[in-house]
Amino acid sequence: MRLLSEADRDTIRLAQDPGFTRWLEQITAIGGCAHPVYLSGSTITRDAYTGEALSAYSTADEPGERLAVRCRNRRATVCAPCSRLHAGDTFHLVRSGLTGGKTVPETVRDRPRLFVTLTAPGFGPVHRIADDDSPCRPRRDRPRCAHGTPLGCSLAHSEGDPLTGQPLCPACYDYPGHVLWHAHAGRLWDRFTTAVRRHLSSAAGIPRSRLGTHVVVSFAKVAEYQQRAAIHxxxxxxxxxxxxxxxxxxxxxxxxxxxxxxxxxxxxxTVRVPESAAYGAEALSWGAQLDVRPLRSFGDGAGVSDDAVAAYVAKYVTKGATDTAAGLDHQVSGPEDIRTARVSGHVRALMGTCWRLGGLPELEDLRLRAWAHTLGYRGHILTKSRRYSTTYAALRAERAEHQRTGAETAKEPHTVTEAAWRYVGSGHTPGAALIAAGIAEDLARNREIASEEIAHDFRGQQGHDT
Incomplete structure (x- = not known):
């Protein structure tokens, strides 16, 4: 006789609970979120003049007297359902700044627009995937570095090869420079945007202080970890x-x-960092690889398409750290955490360098130990100018308004809402995690089926029109 696992026993316990049906409705409503947050409280909507209660909600009658809400984590490795939702919001946020919509006029399609890629400099040769499937780093003279390691590689690496992105010689690799560049990448970006405006004003013969009365420069930026674990x-x-x-x-x-x-x-x-014998004087700058492409609207034959850019940005905003050589999804508390982390030797060396440099007094303000899990990078994955497009908060509010039941009362202009909520927990029990994962899979499968049906109907309509 097979013994039941802890998850099986917990699933049976949940199914026998009188509040199971309502709990299932809650988890379905949040898309099978993998790490829900639980709140307890109430909301009352009253007539602003008479004080009469028009509607009321309380968690007193909910299972466990609490309500489950989404964790809203953007990383697919942490919560796939919320990551998918975040990707959709990111797509609309970026796309609205390219094609209009969400309070942005459609005339932005006609504005001067570029898709720019800025890279990190080189910190040492790494194994790479050649565009034409040729050898990684062919060298006929077979040179070796000072540590006796070959400086060439005759292998043709492919996607998924664990060697890709790893240094040819870890002892030669500039790990301090890599970490310090990550720590200053946000400051380098700020100086870049300022310099763009300065060069525009200089080219137009306009004082920098007056540029805003002639033209506004807007940006939307996403950070991506390359295979060599460097941000671009x-x-x-x-x-x-x-x-x-x-x-x-x-x-x-x-x-x-x-x-x-x-x-x-x-x-x-450039950005300078303090001088130290531990890492030397550094003047940090962008890498030599710079890609500047014009953006085109749908149907235009030149440049990169709007939708392709929006989808690309949404994809990289939600990728997990383990997918992108970005380190870990959580902070580390010491060298032991770094030593036991399930990451490549290259990423582990970068995390260890963060911990070592983070103990230097002159680098204290960089908080490298607190950001060792992201290899020293402490910026947001997505940032944008205020005028570029809408915001995540506005998109979430719009979705909540669309999903709200009984919204007629909430839309009345002469109402007052009283709300009192508190945090009471988060996460799933083992059985609940299994059920939530099943709900998330079912919802994802339903979306795929719906997308296939829409695509099929579209192709059929095209054939009919032809």
Whole structure:
């Protein structure tokens, strides 16, 4: 006779609970979230003049007297359902700044717009995947470094090869430079955006302080970890008139002038770090690889498409750390955590360098130990200018309004809402985790079936029209 596992016993306990049906409704409503947050409290909507209660909700009658809400974690490795929702929000946030919608006028399609990729500099040769499936680093003379390691590689690496992104010689690799570049990448980005505006004003013969009365520069940026575990940035850059997306920029503000300003800014900005015998004096800058492409709307034959950029950004915002050589999803508390982490030797060396440099007084403000799990990078994965497009908060509020039941009362102009909520827990028990995972799989399968049906109907309509 097979003994039941802890998860099986917990599942049976949940199924026999009188509140199971309502609990199942809650978990289904949040898409099978893997790490829900539980709240306890109440909301009452009253007539602002009479004080009469028009509607009321309390968790007193809910299972465990609590309500489950989404964790909203963006990482697919932590919570796939919330990650998928976050990816959809990111897609709409980026796309609305390219094609309009969500309070942004459609005329932004006609603005000067670029898709820019800024990379980190090299910190030492790493194994790589060649575009034409050729050897990684062919060297006929077979040279070796000072540590006796070959400086060439005759292998043709493919996707999934654990060697890809790893240094040819870890002893030669500039780990302090890599970590310090990550720690200052946000400051380097700020100086880059300032330099773009400075070069635009200089080219137009306008004082920098007056540029905003002629043109507004908007950015939306996503950070992506390359296979060598170095951050690089993908950014949408757009020019608008002085009042924002609804206004056209002056005639001199062209895609060409914007591209010139981006290239000049990327080549000129630097950030210095304090001098120390532990890592040397450093002047940090962007890498030599800079990609600047014009953006096109659907149907235009040149450049990168709007939807492709939005989908690309959404994809990388939600990728987990284990998928992108980004370190860990959680902070580390000491060298032992780093030693036992399930990461590559290269990533472990970067985390260890963060911990070592984080103990230096002159680098205390960088908080490298607190950010060792992200290899020293302490910025947001996605940032944008205020005028670029809508916000995550606005998108969530719009979705909540769409999903709300009994919204007629909430929309009344002369009402007052009283709410009192508190946090009472998070996460699933073993059995609940299994059930939630099944719900998430069912919902994902239903979405796939619906997408296939829509695609099938669309193809059939095309054939009928033909």
């Amino acid at each position: 940035f993908h950014a949408v850059v757009r020019l608008d008139g002085p009042s924002g997306p609804g206004a056209a920029p002056p005639s001199w503000a062209t895609p060409e002038s914007l591209a010139d300003a981006v290239r000049a800014a990327a080549a000129s900005v």
